[in-house]
Amino acid sequence: MNDIDGTVRTVVKDEGPPPSLLTIVLDTNPHAWAHLSSTLPLSTALANILVFINAHLASGNANCVAVIASHSHKACFLYPSPTPPSPQPHHGASNGEVEMNGPADRPIYSVSDNPNKYRPFATIETAILNNFAKLIDETDEAHLSATPTTLIGGALSLALSFINKSTIHHSPTSTHADALLSLADADGKHSERTTLTSRILIVSVSGDLANQYIPMMNSIFAAQRKRVPIDIIKLAGDTVLLQQASDATGGVYMKPERPEGLLQYLMMGFLPDAFARKTLIMPSAGGVDFRAACFCHRKVVDIGYVCSVCLSIFCEPTLPDNLCMTCGSYLSLRSAQMNPPALIPRKKKKKRRAGGTDSATPGGSTPAGSSTPMHG
Amino acid sequence: MSASSSQALEYLEQLPVQTHRKLYEQPSTVLAIFRCMLPQMAKTIVMAMLYMPTPFPAGGLDAWFRPEATKVKKEALYILEKLHITVLTQDASRQSACSLYSGFAKSLRQALEGSGSHRSFGVPSNKPEPNKVSIQFLDEYAQRQWENILFYMVGSTVGFGSSVGQEVGKGTKSLLEAGDFVRMSHGKMNITRTGFSFVLQDTNAQVWSLLIEYLRHASQLGMSETDVLNFLFMLGSLELGQDYSTDTLSPTQKQMLEDLTAFGIVYRSSKTSSTFYPTRLAVTLTSDSGALSTTTDPLATGGASGPGLRSGRDATATGFIIVETNYRLYAYTSSLLQIAVLSLFTHLTTRFPNLVSGKLTRASISRAVRTGISSDQIISYLSAHCHSQMQKTTPFLPETVTDQIRLWEMEGERVVTSNGYLMKEFPSEKEYRDVVRYAEDVGVLVWKDDANRRFFINGIEQIQGFLKREAEKRKQRG
Numbered sequence: 001m002n003d004i005d006g007t008v009r010t011v012v013k014d015e016g017p018p019p020s021l022l023t024i025v026l027d028t029n030p031h032a033w034a035h036l037s038s039t040l041p042l043s044t045a046l047a048n049i050l051v052f053i054n055a056h057l058a059s060g061n062a063n064c065v066a067v068i069a070s071h072s073h074k075a076c077f078l079y080p081s082p083t084p085p086s087p088q089p090h091h092g093a094s095n096g097e098v099e100m101n102g103p104a105d106r107p108i109y110s111v112s113d114n115p116n117k118y119r120p121f122a123t124i125e126t127a128i129l130n131n132f133a134k135l136i137d138e139t140d141e142a143h144l145s146a147t148p149t150t151l152i153g154g155a156l157s158l159a160l161s162f163i164n165k166s167t168i169h170h171s172p173t174s175t176h177a178d179a180l181l182s183l184a185d186a187d188g189k190h191s192e193r194t195t196l197t198s199r200i201l202i203v204s205v206s207g208d209l210a211n212q213y214i215p216m217m218n219s220i221f222a223a224q225r226k227r228v229p230i231d232i233i234k235l236a237g238d239t240v241l242l243q244q245a246s247d248a249t250g251g252v253y254m255k256p257e258r259p260e261g262l263l264q265y266l267m268m269g270f271l272p273d274a275f276a277r278k279t280l281i282m283p284s285a286g287g288v289d290f291r292a293a294c295f296c297h298r299k300v301v302d303i304g305y306v307c308s309v310c311l312s313i314f315c316e317p318t319l320p321d322n323l324c325m326t327c328g329s330y331l332s333l334r335s336a337q338m339n340p341p342a343l344i345p346r347k348k349k350k351k352r353r354a355g356g357t358d359s360a361t362p363g364g365s366t367p368a369g370s371s372t373p374m375h376g
Numbered sequence: 377m378s379a380s381s382s383q384a385l386e387y388l389e390q391l392p393v394q395t396h397r398k399l400y401e402q403p404s405t406v407l408a409i410f411r412c413m414l415p416q417m418a419k420t421i422v423m424a425m426l427y428m429p430t431p432f433p434a435g436g437l438d439a440w441f442r443p444e445a446t447k448v449k450k451e452a453l454y455i456l457e458k459l460h461i462t463v464l465t466q467d468a469s470r471q472s473a474c475s476l477y478s479g480f481a482k483s484l485r486q487a488l489e490g491s492g493s494h495r496s497f498g499v500p501s502n503k504p505e506p507n508k509v510s511i512q513f514l515d516e517y518a519q520r521q522w523e524n525i526l527f528y529m530v531g532s533t534v535g536f537g538s539s540v541g542q543e544v545g546k547g548t549k550s551l552l553e554a555g556d557f558v559r560m561s562h563g564k565m566n567i568t569r570t571g572f573s574f575v576l577q578d579t580n581a582q583v584w585s586l587l588i589e590y591l592r593h594a595s596q597l598g599m600s601e602t603d604v605l606n607f608l609f610m611l612g613s614l615e616l617g618q619d620y621s622t623d624t625l626s627p628t629q630k631q632m633l634e635d636l637t638a639f640g641i642v643y644r645s646s647k648t649s650s651t652f653y654p655t656r657l658a659v660t661l662t663s664d665s666g667a668l669s670t671t672t673d674p675l676a677t678g679g680a681s682g683p684g685l686r687s688g689r690d691a692t693a694t695g696f697i698i699v700e701t702n703y704r705l706y707a708y709t710s711s712l713l714q715i716a717v718l719s720l721f722t723h724l725t726t727r728f729p730n731l732v733s734g735k736l737t738r739a740s741i742s743r744a745v746r747t748g749i750s751s752d753q754i755i756s757y758l759s760a761h762c763h764s765q766m767q768k769t770t771p772f773l774p775e776t777v778t779d780q781i782r783l784w785e786m787e788g789e790r791v792v793t794s795n796g797y798l799m800k801e802f803p804s805e806k807e808y809r810d811v812v813r814y815a816e817d818v819g820v821l822v823w824k825d826d827a828n829r830r831f832f833i834n835g836i837e838q839i840q841g842f843l844k845r846e847a848e849k850r851k852q853r854g
Binding site: 051054055058059060061114115116117118119121122125263264267268271272275276278279280281 | 403404407410411416417419423426427428439440441442448449486487488489490491492493495498499500613614615624662
């Protein structure tokens with residue numbers, strides 16, 4: 001009988017889950033995909049991801065998607081298509097840019113009037129394929145030989161900024177002043193109102209991302225603060241960093257044994273959004289490798305030296321001028337290595353005259369509870 | 377799943393398996409059912425199984441869900457089973473496993489991949505149209521047609537005279553009567569209880585209600601139910617402002633076009649035109665976004681005169697009602713339809729060119745309750761249309777007002793009835809408790825009396841299945 005006394009005052013209007021934004025960071029590193037070409041060529045992977053995107057869009061009417069390519073020389077949006085900067089008045093040849101890519105800008109794929117395809121799917125697919133083809137066309141040999149890895153840090157920050165922007169747009173009371181206000185204070189108050197649930201999915205193929213340790217860690221902490229889970233599907237290579245990313249943000253980490261089954265992995269492991277994950281047991285990385293990379297050589301280290309001011313990590317004690325490379329404060333690590341830590345001999349406690357309670361430890365010669373092992 | 381599509385789901389659920397199988401041949405239908413009808417967890421299960429080469433073992437499914445979420449899982453599986461989307465199979469070693477009905481899986485894959493040659497997402501007309509109509513025109517057209525229908529229902533009841541309803545077609549009128557939305561008595565038309573709840577729903581739900589009524593009567597008119605449903609789901613996946621060719625439509629669907637034109641769901645320039653345009657009412661059939669409230673350009677509609685129905689519409693986009701804690705109500709509207717709807721449960725006192733004001737009184741609410749409007753309907757109507765200033769507070773409406781509306785309603789009804797079944801005479805305490813727990817899990821339990829081992833449920837099918845399975849288990853054991 002409780003339900004008719006009207007204690008439930010808020011009228012539940014929409015029982016459905018909140019709209020969810022899926023941001024896919026696709027690692028398009030050509031070197032790594034070349035290695036994978038025998039089991040899972042990039043074209044197949046892309047086709048699988050497109051089906052996955054369609055499945056995500058079909059899962060909720062207000063669901064949206066963004067795709068970011070993390071390429072070898074730049075990170076860029078594949079969807080939504082980046083709007084070209086508004087045409088500026090031409091300053092002659094001041095920037096030395098000649099419009100050479102005029103005809104090349106023509107879309108390679110166009111939204112055909114295909115009666116076999118749901119229209120919203122077709123538009124997104126076409127945009128992604130066009131932008132991807134453009135990205136591949138722009139890549140030349142100089143870019144490829146410059147680096148064997150990918151700009152995952154930049155792509156991740158693009159993803160986070162996009163999520164932030166969409167969240168503000170989606171927030172129920174999104175007047176202009178409010179948007180500015182919520183930009184100013186990014187605290188819990190704003191996230192309460194958020195109706196958009198976002199997540200990031202990184203499709204990663206490159207190993208060894210330690211050279212981007214700092215930007216990556218910063219993005220991870222930003223994601224953690226914004227409560228954006230980072231899901232990782234690791235098709236090849238292995239990095240400590242990405243495992244930490246999914247662990248710190250509560251995302252899913254998966255390293256498929258058979259990359260050719262990508263679609264099934266995506267559909268089962270990565271499609272459920274935050275709402276559905278509450279009722280499901282999601283796979284996660286078993287043992288997470290929490291090792292950090294040093295700031296000087298970007299190497300993953302087991303034991304390092306830490307600046308006492310800014311907590312930067314260094315792999316070896318020889319710093320130039322004994323100054324911390326990050327904050328510039330004086331940091332003489334050499335002395336730390338040379339001299340074994342000094343142990344100050346423990347002062348004898350004053351014996352209490354009154355009462356013989358201390359009889360169990362005669363003379364107080366027993367070392368105090370915490371027994372720090374000393375080097376002899 | 378929104379409230380509007382849940383009634384469509386109810387209708388779909390009671391269709392026989394043959395109809396389901398036939399429906400699932402169309403990828404657009406499958407996609408629409410998947411997008412709009414299934415609850416979130418059912419979608420997740422379907423997607424997990426879609427590209428799975430082997431059936432999903434029941435043990436694996438159990439392991440995938442958290443132990444505390446069994447209720448959600450059972451609900452999801454129940455709906456999937458009822459719509460005949462999943463098939464339970466048993467392999468040689470008596471391990472039960474779940475798999476998708478092959479026709480459904482095939483169509484859903486085709487819809488996601490865009491493969492096949494089913495042409496079910498509408499064939500755009502390639503012929504250049506000399507007098508192509510704009511989106512704004514389509515919106516206005518849909519709005520006019522739809523509001524005429526609503527006004528026809530409400531207008532005569534609240535006493536706007538007998539002149540209303542002249543723009544509404546004869547077929548629509550008889551459909552409204554057949555669906556028991558309105559009733560003729562002594563040559564005067566009166567709105568019924570279902571009619572009231574119809575008017576107070578949001579547009580999307582209204583469209584579905586009317587279309588479901590249409591479906592029920594389709595077979596009498598010699599139309600095939602599958603054809604009608606397929607066409608409706610296809611309409612939901614079309615694009616606004618694009619003209620589509622009628623060449624690929626079946627005769628039934630061509631016949632439907634005429635009726636749908638009368639509702640304002642599609643637009644045709646003439647009765648013999650070879651193309652048709654879906655309006656906003658159609659393309660939002662399978663989405664949650666409000667059908668008519670998304671009118672984009674307020675200036676465009678503000679200038680329209682007409683019968684005074686449209687001019688107030690621009691305010692709807694943001695909401696127009698203000699309710700104060702002293703039960704006074706102000707509505708910034710000049711639309712006759714909205715005034716008529718408000719006057720169903722408000723004591724309106726003054727009318728200004730762009731504003732009506734009145735008061736929610738005990739008399740006005742109990743009058744509404746007597747004619748069959750529930751307090752929840754009133755509250756949800758008010759909060760759905762409340763002014764943007766009021767939307768800044770949560771809940772939108774003052775709590776004193778919502779509570780008082782409920783209390784006024786309760787004055788008249790102290791007893792709640794619910795139809796269902798009484799289960800009693802359980803042989804053992806354990807069996808009783810098992811069945812009760814199952815009933816609670818699937819959400820059909822209304823009342824229970826542990827001492828006498830009796831309980832009351834409002835749905836029997838699941839319990840029957842459960843009891844049958846239990847009996848089989850016992851037989852195998854014994």
